[in-house]
Amino acid sequence: MPIKKGAEIAPAKGKLGVLLVGLGAVSTTFIAGVEAIKEDLAKPIGSLTQMGTVRLGKRTDNRVPAIKDFVPLADLGDLIFGAWDIFPDSAYDAAVHAGVLEKELLNKLRKPLQKIKPMTAVFDQTYVKRLSGTNVKTGKNKLELARQLIAEIAEFKRKHRCDRLVMIWAASTEIFMKPHAVHRDLKSFEQAMRDNHKAIAPSMIYAYAALKSGVPFANGAPNLTVDIAALMNLANQNGAPICGKDFKTGQTLMKTILAPGLKSRMLGLHGWYSTNILGNRDGEVLDDPDSFKTKEESKLSVLEYILQPEVYPQLYKDFSHVVRINYYPPRGDNKEGWDNIDIFGWLGYKMQIKIDFLCRDSILAAPIVLDLALFLDLAQRTGMKGVQEWLSFYFKSPMTAPGLYPEHDIFIQLMKLKNTLRHLRGEDLITHLGLEYYD
Numbered sequence: 001m002p003i004k005k006g007a008e009i010a011p012a013k014g015k016l017g018v019l020l021v022g023l024g025a026v027s028t029t030f031i032a033g034v035e036a037i038k039e040d041l042a043k044p045i046g047s048l049t050q051m052g053t054v055r056l057g058k059r060t061d062n063r064v065p066a067i068k069d070f071v072p073l074a075d076l077g078d079l080i081f082g083a084w085d086i087f088p089d090s091a092y093d094a095a096v097h098a099g100v101l102e103k104e105l106l107n108k109l110r111k112p113l114q115k116i117k118p119m120t121a122v123f124d125q126t127y128v129k130r131l132s133g134t135n136v137k138t139g140k141n142k143l144e145l146a147r148q149l150i151a152e153i154a155e156f157k158r159k160h161r162c163d164r165l166v167m168i169w170a171a172s173t174e175i176f177m178k179p180h181a182v183h184r185d186l187k188s189f190e191q192a193m194r195d196n197h198k199a200i201a202p203s204m205i206y207a208y209a210a211l212k213s214g215v216p217f218a219n220g221a222p223n224l225t226v227d228i229a230a231l232m233n234l235a236n237q238n239g240a241p242i243c244g245k246d247f248k249t250g251q252t253l254m255k256t257i258l259a260p261g262l263k264s265r266m267l268g269l270h271g272w273y274s275t276n277i278l279g280n281r282d283g284e285v286l287d288d289p290d291s292f293k294t295k296e297e298s299k300l301s302v303l304e305y306i307l308q309p310e311v312y313p314q315l316y317k318d319f320s321h322v323v324r325i326n327y328y329p330p331r332g333d334n335k336e337g338w339d340n341i342d343i344f345g346w347l348g349y350k351m352q353i354k355i356d357f358l359c360r361d362s363i364l365a366a367p368i369v370l371d372l373a374l375f376l377d378l379a380q381r382t383g384m385k386g387v388q389e390w391l392s393f394y395f396k397s398p399m400t401a402p403g404l405y406p407e408h409d410i411f412i413q414l415m416k417l418k419n420t421l422r423h424l425r426g427e428d429l430i431t432h433l434g435l436e437y438y439d
């Protein structure tokens with residue numbers, strides 16, 4: 001049943017444990033960032049929960065509260081971090097290795113970061129070919145590994161006296177997988193875990209453990225993970241909100257900003273060529289064709305959905321869309337994304353747009369992790385469960401109810417997110433009709 005207008009929201013009291021799968025560039029930039037913000041060493045730029053506002057009522061009402069004052073979100077001081085990784089490095093060492101944040105800043109945060117040591121991971125190289133590590137669990141089958149995770153989740157909650165938990169997948173991209181018959185319901189999924197079936201990837205084992213524990217789960221990578229019937233049903237059963245997949249940063253963020261603009265002015269598209277050079281561990285993993293395929297699928301679908309060639313064949317039928325990622329170590333996390341966009345206007349005259357985005361992937365991803373942790377927790381305290389489509393704003397391949405196409409236009413996604421918050425607080429939705437100003 002949909003959540004009703006002005007629903008009761010349990011207060012955000014006590015500690016919120018944020019469990020991160022993968023303690024790499026994104027996770028450490030997120031954790032270090034929160035610690036820096038708590039110490040007043042930096043500002044939470046890029047975070048809607050920390051900096052965003054929401055307009056209420058008429059434009060003449062002048063009611064524009066900060067989102068964090070409008071809905072009860074966990075305070076940054078109440079966040080406790082935990083993680084799993086296949087490497088035993090502390091969050092401090094992992095952040096130094098990732099090379100995203102400056103040493104000077106990290107040294108100021110050394111104490112809290114060194115305290116965060118990753119738990120042993122559920123890992124299998126079949127699913128991420130370019131990595132191997134030593135900090136890995138063993139168990140007689142995949143169900144047994146899931147049970148170990150469930151025990152760790154409970155122990156983390158107890159030890160750190162957390163009131164609530166959320167889990168976010170920020171680990172490496174797994175190989176491309178399609179839904180399999182064993183994913184159709186929980187019974188066959190659990191049997192497949194017992195049988196060590198190949199269709200159960202490590203990311204699914206984490207998601208299963210979270211949902212079994214009633215913990216909300218977000219998927220920051222393009223892996224299939226929680227996007228299968230068995231786990232969606234488990235989320236509904238156990239009152240756990242889920243969302244995914246693949247954090248919307250960098251080139252795809254630009255695409256979902258620009259493409260709606262071109263479409264809104266009825267400008268046509270012949271082709272969109274996107275290429276990236278990237279030198280971090282994520283880039284290394286994506287250099288493997290099987291992991292890249294997962295990413296490619298996620299990146300390619302965006303334009304088709306926004307431009308709707310079936311509705312506007314004269315403008316968008318058969319446009320060419322190419323996406324490339326090239327692993328180039330000297331760049332580290334400082335990716336360079338080029339786009340060449342061949343468009344056409346009045347009478348079919350051709351024009352070109354070039355974008356050269358000197359971007360920092362993890363700087364764009366970290367505030368997304370923060371917002372998702374806080375919003376998933378809000379959703380659970382409100383009694384929302386299963387797929388949270390209102391969080392599409394943060395993803396390249398938003399999860400939806402089965403049979404529903406995803407909304408990729410970032411402006412529609414933002415309106416959906418803010419209208420959801422208005423709905424939860426019993427406020428009128430904003431339609432932008434505005435006729436009342438001219439009565």
Ligand SMILES: NC(=O)c1ccc[n+]([C@@H]2O[C@H](COP(=O)([O-])OP(=O)(O)OC[C@H]3O[C@@H](n4cnc5c(N)ncnc54)[C@H](O)[C@@H]3O)[C@@H](O)[C@H]2O)c1
Nearest residue numbers: 022024025026085121170171172173221247249281282361
């Ligand atoms: N940075 C971005 O802008 C961005 C955007 C969208 C998606 N992503 C995705 O987020 C994920 C993290 O990105 P990153 O830049 O931090 O990568 P990273 O390589 O720096 O970190 C990933 C970490 O996950 C660990 N890992 C791999 N498999 C694991 C497992 N089964 N259990 C526990 N740990 C495991 C690795 O050892 C590594 O430390 C990637 O899948 C990436 O594709 C990142």
